[in-house]
Structures are given as structure tokens and as C-alpha cells.
Amino acid sequence: MNRALYAAASGMAAQQQNLDVIASNLANADVVAFKNAQALFEPVGPNAMLGTASTGVREIFTQGKLEKSGGPFDVAIDGAGFFVVERDGVQGYTRAGAFARAPGGTLRNADGWTLRGVRVDVNAQRVDVAPNGTVAALAGNGAVSSAGQIALAAFAAPEKLRAIDATVFVATPGSGAARRLVAGGDRQPKIVFGMLEKSNVSIVESMMAILAAQRAYEANSKGVQAADEMLRIANNLHRS
Amino acid sequence: MATAMHAAKSRLDIAAANLANVSTDGFRKRVAHAALTAKGLVTSSRTDETGGPLRHTGRAFDLAVAGPGSFFARDRGGRTIELRSGSFERDAFGRLADDRGNVLLGQHGALRVAPDATIDARGIEREAGGTAGTLRVRAGTAVQSGFLEAANVDAVGEMVQVLEAQRAFETAQKTLSAIDEARQKDVNDVVRVKS
Numbered sequence: 500m501n502r503a504l505y506a507a508a509s510g511m512a513a514q515q516q517n518l519d520v521i522a523s524n525l526a527n528a529d530v531v532a533f534k535n536a537q538a539l540f541e542p543v544g545p546n547a548m549l550g551t552a553s554t555g556v557r558e559i560f561t562q563g564k565l566e567k568s569g570g571p572f573d574v575a576i577d578g579a580g581f582f583v584v585e586r587d588g589v590q591g592y593t594r595a596g597a598f599a600r601a602p603g604g605t606l607r608n609a610d611g612w613t614l615r616g617v618r619v620d621v622n623a624q625r626v627d628v629a630p631n632g633t634v635a636a637l638a639g640n641g642a643v644s645s646a647g648q649i650a651l652a653a654f655a656a657p658e659k660l661r662a663i664d665a666t667v668f669v670a671t672p673g674s675g676a677a678r679r680l681v682a683g684g685d686r687q688p689k690i691v692f693g694m695l696e697k698s699n700v701s702i703v704e705s706m707m708a709i710l711a712a713q714r715a716y717e718a719n720s721k722g723v724q725a726a727d728e729m730l731r732i733a734n735n736l737h738r739s
Numbered sequence: 740m741a742t743a744m745h746a747a748k749s750r751l752d753i754a755a756a757n758l759a760n761v762s763t764d765g766f767r768k769r770v771a772h773a774a775l776t777a778k779g780l781v782t783s784s785r786t787d788e789t790g791g792p793l794r795h796t797g798r799a800f801d802l803a804v805a806g807p808g809s810f811f812a813r814d815r816g817g818r819t820i821e822l823r824s825g826s827f828e829r830d831a832f833g834r835l836a837d838d839r840g841n842v843l844l845g846q847h848g849a850l851r852v853a854p855d856a857t858i859d860a861r862g863i864e865r866e867a868g869g870t871a872g873t874l875r876v877r878a879g880t881a882v883q884s885g886f887l888e889a890a891n892v893d894a895v896g897e898m899v900q901v902l903e904a905q906r907a908f909e910t911a912q913k914t915l916s917a918i919d920e921a922r923q924k925d926v927n928d929v930v931r932v933k934s
Binding site: 510513514539541547653656658659699718722729733 | 758854901
């Protein structure tokens with residue numbers, strides 16, 4: 500019974516974690532370039548007699564839909580790869596391309612991550628981004644100047660990247676080092692200007708996952724109750 | 740009767756372990772089997788190898804098999820094994836390995852793929868430059884990319900097992916108590932005769 504008690508309790512803990520991850524997915528379903536995460540579990544002990552344990556959370560890096568946006572500095576990646584961003588000396592990688600002009604001419608997102616390789620002239624009224632990532636700054640008098648090129652980074656194993664922000668990742672030994680990727684070429688990802696990548700969270704699938712996790716939690720709690728009840732009966736075997 | 744209580748306890752242990760793993764991809768449930776022997780009721784268990792339902796993940800390197808069949812991989816010890824489902828990740832050499840270190844096999848050794856590769860139903864791996872390799876599969880296997888085989892645990896069935904185990908335990912306990920009471924009476928009567 501004790502084994503059943505602990506196995507069922509581990510099942511409850513697992514479903515709790517499962518619910519946390521699904522709830523976070525749903526909460527971030529409208530966040531630009533958010534990637535759906537999934538909790539993974541494995542059986543513990545011979546014949547899974549000790550229940551289950553978490554083996555971590557994994558992001559699923561499938562492409563989100565590209566949606567037209569109003570932002571004058573919005574970019575999205577059509578294909579694999581990440582924008583290279585920097586904050587406080589930390590190099591990060593993100594697919595979220597909602598940038599705004601910061602003092603000094605750099606492009607920065609809402610969380611303070613600065614896009615590398617781009618500096619827009621202060622006199623420029625608007626920019627234009629080519630599919631290969633070159634940024635052209637257009638001044639009011641019609642003059643066009645170069646504002647740099649957006650570099651993309653690719654990884655051998657992007658799923659081993661570590662999330663340090665909702666949509667920003669850092670490299671790990673497992674992911675391998677960042678490889679520079681030039682966009683726009685044949686069979687290469689393209690940088691799309693004036694669009695944003697939506698999250699790849701499916702609301703319907705997440706809702707279904709919540710229902711399943713809740714029921715599984717309940718079933719495991721019944722397992723705990725049954726084990727407890729049997730322990731009570733065993734204790735009452737001896738009557739004086 | 741004590742062995743009957745043990746048997747009920749074992750059944751609960753197995754049902755609880757199955758329930759705990761209802762969200763573990765690829766998990767195969769254990770099925771309890773009770774046999775009446777000279778030593779009383781003995782419970783054994785075996786693994787139910789029935790395939791679980793396929794769950795959509797959308798990842799290109801999550802592979803499962805629809806219907807009969809399997810695909811081949813090499814485990815850490817270098818043995819060739821057959822798998823029905825697995826979540827693979829591309830390593831730095833372009834090979835696909837799961838978290839247990841099983842490496843997917845192609846027609847000639849480990850399959851090597853590009854990061855943007857997809858795998859079709861016949862196990863042919865396609866990437867931007869065309870097809871690059873073919874997964875080694877049993878003839879007639881329909882490979883499903885973007886799916887994982889979920890646990891084959893049926894929560895309703897396991898709940899019934901939990902209830903049955905609990906009631907069987909109660910029944911055994913009641914019977915044991917009845918025997919105990921009868922013995923107590925015997926002992927008391929015998930004592931009364933002697934006194």
C-alpha cells in the first residue's frame with residue numbers, strides 16, 4: 500500500500516507540473532513567437548512501481564503563423580533560425596521580432612533586448628528590411644542609407660537551448676555553438692518585414708490537454724485515497 | 740486470507756503505478772494476474788504491449804508507427820533494436836538520437852539529416868535539397884512524423900482496478916476478522932470447559 504501511496508502521489512505531482520506547463524502555454528498564446536512547451540515524464544523503478552518523475556520541459560520549435568503587424572520595425576523569420584540579441588552583455592537568441600527604436604539608433608524589444616548588427620540613423624523616418632536582412636534607413640528628404648544587416652543564428656540542436664525569458668534563449672553545451680546564417684538565399688530562411696510570428700500554441704489542443712491532466716490528477720488522488728483506506732483497514736485488523 | 744490481502748495490495752500497487760504514468764509517452768502498462776497456488780493467492784504481473792493512442796506534437800522528429808510495424812535504432816550498447824515510437828533530437832553530427840541514447844538507423848548505418856528535414860510515411864527523409872536518406876523500417880510500416888505514442892493506460896480501467904483491489908482487501912479483512920472471532924470463541928469455550 501505504501502508503494503501504491505507513493506506511486507499515486509508521484510502521479511499527482513506529475514499532473515500538477517503538467518497543468519503548470521499547459522497553463523503557461525495558454526497564458527502566452529498571444530505572445531509574439533512564444534513556443535509551446537511540453538512537460539515530459541518517465542517511469543521510476545522496476546516495472547514503474549515507484550510511479551513517475553519529470554524529465555524536464557521541452558519547447559517545440561515549429562514555425563508559428565506570420566501575421567501582418569503595424570509596427571514600423573517589426574520583423575519575422577520565415578524558416579529556421581533566431582535573431583541575435585543582447586542585454587547587459589548576455590547574448591540571447593529569439594524569434595520575437597517586435598522591435599522599437601531605442602536612443603542611440605539601436606532596435607530594442609519590450610524586454611530590453613537589443614538587436615545586434617543594426618543601427619538606424621537618428622534622422623531616418625522609416626526603415627525597410629530586405630529578405631536577406633539588410634536594413635535600409637529612409638530619411639525625410641528621400642536619402643537612403645544603410646543601417647546594417649540583421650544576422651540570424653542557427654543551432655545544431657535548438658531544442659537544447661535554455662529559455663531565460665519567455666521568448667529569449669541562450670546557448671548550452673547540448674545545443675552547440677551558434678552558427679551564423681545568412682538569410683534570403685536559396686533554401687534559406689527569409690526575414691519578413693512588417694510581419695510578426697504568432698505563438699505556435701494551439702488553444703484547442705491546450706484546452707484538451709488541461710481536461711486530460713485534471714482527470715488524471717483526480718484519478719491519481721483516488722489511488723492515494725484507496726491506499727490510505729487500505730492502510731486504515733490493515734491498522735484495524737488488530738482489535739483488543 | 741492474508742495472501743488474499745497481499746494480492747489485493749499488489750493489484751493496487753500495479754494500478755497506482757499505471758495511473759501515475761498516464762502522461763508518460765510510450766509507457767506500457769502492467770497487468771496483474773492472480774493465481775491460486777498451494778501457498779495461497781499469488782499475484783504476478785506482465786507488460787501489456789498493446790500500442791497506445793498517437794498524440795499529436797507537431798515536431799518533425801517525433802516518430803510513431805500507425806498500425807503494425809516498427810523502425811530500427813542502435814542502442815547505447817551497439818545493439819540493433821526495434822522501436823514503435825520515440826522523440827528524437829538532432830545531435831551535432833546530424834544524427835537523430837532519443838534521450839536514452841538510441842540512434843535512428845537508415846539504410847546504411849545511422850541516419851543523418853538536415854535541421855529542416857521531414858520524414859514521410861514510408862520513412863523517406865526529405866530536406867530542402869531533396870531526399871537524403873531512408874529510415875530502416877519493417878516492411879509495411881507507416882511512419883507518422885509529428886506524433887508520439889502515448890501511454891496505453893486507460894484511466895477508467897485503472898480506477899476500476901483500484902476500487903476492486905480496495906473491496907477485495909476489505910472482503911479479505913472481514914473474512915479474516917470472522918475467522919479470528921470464531922477462533923476467539925473456540926478458545927474462550929475451551930477455557931470455560933477447563934475452569
